[in-house]
Amino acid sequence: MGGGKRSAGEGKSATGADTVSIGQAMHDLIRELYPICRSITGEGFRRSLEIVSRIIPLVRQEVPTGTPVFDWTVPKEWNIRDAYIKDSAGNRVVDFNAHSLHILNYSIPVHERIKLAELRPRLYALPEKPDLIPYRTSYYKETWGFCLSQRQLDSLADGEYEVCVDSTLADGHLTYGEFFIKGETDQEVLISCHSCHPSLCNDNLSGMALASFLAAALKDRHLRYSYRFLFIPGAIGAVTWLARNAERAWAIRHGLVVACVGDPGNMTYKKSRRGDAEIDRAVIHVLKHSGRPYSVREFSPYGYDERQYCSPGFNLAVGSLSRTPHGEFPEYHTSADNTDFVRADALEHSLETYLEVLELLEANRTYRNLSPHCEPQLGKRGLYSSMGGYTHSPEDQMALLWVLNLADGEHSLLDMAERAGMKFPVVKYAAERLLKAGLLEEIRT
Numbered sequence: 001m002g003g004g005k006r007s008a009g010e011g012k013s014a015t016g017a018d019t020v021s022i023g024q025a026m027h028d029l030i031r032e033l034y035p036i037c038r039s040i041t042g043e044g045f046r047r048s049l050e051i052v053s054r055i056i057p058l059v060r061q062e063v064p065t066g067t068p069v070f071d072w073t074v075p076k077e078w079n080i081r082d083a084y085i086k087d088s089a090g091n092r093v094v095d096f097n098a099h100s101l102h103i104l105n106y107s108i109p110v111h112e113r114i115k116l117a118e119l120r121p122r123l124y125a126l127p128e129k130p131d132l133i134p135y136r137t138s139y140y141k142e143t144w145g146f147c148l149s150q151r152q153l154d155s156l157a158d159g160e161y162e163v164c165v166d167s168t169l170a171d172g173h174l175t176y177g178e179f180f181i182k183g184e185t186d187q188e189v190l191i192s193c194h195s196c197h198p199s200l201c202n203d204n205l206s207g208m209a210l211a212s213f214l215a216a217a218l219k220d221r222h223l224r225y226s227y228r229f230l231f232i233p234g235a236i237g238a239v240t241w242l243a244r245n246a247e248r249a250w251a252i253r254h255g256l257v258v259a260c261v262g263d264p265g266n267m268t269y270k271k272s273r274r275g276d277a278e279i280d281r282a283v284i285h286v287l288k289h290s291g292r293p294y295s296v297r298e299f300s301p302y303g304y305d306e307r308q309y310c311s312p313g314f315n316l317a318v319g320s321l322s323r324t325p326h327g328e329f330p331e332y333h334t335s336a337d338n339t340d341f342v343r344a345d346a347l348e349h350s351l352e353t354y355l356e357v358l359e360l361l362e363a364n365r366t367y368r369n370l371s372p373h374c375e376p377q378l379g380k381r382g383l384y385s386s387m388g389g390y391t392h393s394p395e396d397q398m399a400l401l402w403v404l405n406l407a408d409g410e411h412s413l414l415d416m417a418e419r420a421g422m423k424f425p426v427v428k429y430a431a432e433r434l435l436k437a438g439l440l441e442e443i444r445t
């Protein structure tokens with residue numbers, strides 16, 4: 001990829017000044033975004049895009065309420081300023097300002113006095129995790145409610161409470177952010193992250209941080225593919241983007257949905273609906289040679305926005321690369337998915353893995369051996385001994401033979417790496433040396 005130095009490892013913090021590790025900078029960004037009450041529409045989403053725009057210049061798109069998008073309609077815009085439950089003494093016993101998860105996301109406005117017995121059906125808690133606040137939404141049914149820990153709920157005395165949700169649900173817009181890097185070709189790699197969750201770190205802020213820093217790492221490189229980064233509200237955002245771009249979605253050759261990339265668990269790849277797309281093979285190759293445990297899942301029509309990208313009308317080659325998948329860590333969709341749960345080293349490792357996958361896609365070319373009748377003599381071309389101060393390993397020598405043998409215009413470098421059981425960069429390096437020696441030509445597909 002452009003031969004540029006790998007930028008993972010150090011960089012600027014989200015706030016600009018100090019040199020910190022990339023992982024720490026990602027974590028800083030998550031901490032800054034954490035308190036904001038995001039939703040599938042509204043000012044919290046916009047403010048989050050503004051913060052990301054300090055790292056990459058996002059283009060903000062606004063789609064009006066009521067716009068038909070395939071079988072869906074862009075919903076009303078939701079904004080919230082304050083919400084609380086006050087006891088008879090006037091104390092805020094549940095306070096939206098203390099945690100954005102306290103409000104049932106998309107709650108309609110209310111301000112009234114209510115008996116605890118009537119309030120109870122509108123209170124959501126987790127009896128099995130009594131210290132945690134759950135995350136609940138009601139996007140498509142107009143109602144209101146609060147989320148609180150079971151301990152808070154148990155501590156509410158009988159009697160009357162003042163409830164207030166100072167929100168608006170009105171015609172407005174659905175907002176999303178887009179960042180495009182033009183490469184040599186119009187063929188695109190899609191990186192998509194949902195950005196609609198409020199104060200939750202692994203499930204969605206980690207994806208936003210990874211997409212931001214990945215885009216920043218790529219934007220000044222010489223690239224073969226064009227890259228499209230989407231920061232969208234989950235489900236309705238992907239549906240909206242696809243509806244507005246249905247005619248040009250064909251350009252997406254490879255894609256990854258980013259989420260849950262900051263927890264300490266192992267990497268998990270969920271294959272695209274196609275199952276054997278180049279992106280599937282590329283990710284699995286990188287994970288296989290990573291020296292770390294990992295797992296691979298088959299596609300299923302559940303999960304994140306790969307559901308939309310892989311719907312049969314599009315069937316794009318889009319998989320999802322995460323650490324512990326959604327719903328499989330106990331902190332998922334609770335207040336325990338906080339800034340302590342996501343870790344700088346895990347974020348950085350996830351980013352490096354994504355970069356490795358993209359570097360593989362960039363370099364995965366097909367060649368023809370220009371001297372295919374018996375082996376060409378490598379010694380006289382300086383390819384078979386230590387030359388110019390560079391000593392090549394036996395694996396490097398072996399890789400030359402593999403590339404020469406399989407460079408028949410039919411095998412990509414990834415095919416060769418898989419067949420030879422070698423890491424992709426070793427095979428890529430062999431191809432570069434053979435190309436320089438005039439023994440290969442690239443087949444443009």
Ligand code: ZN
Nearest residue numbers: 197203326333
């Ligand atoms: Zn979620």
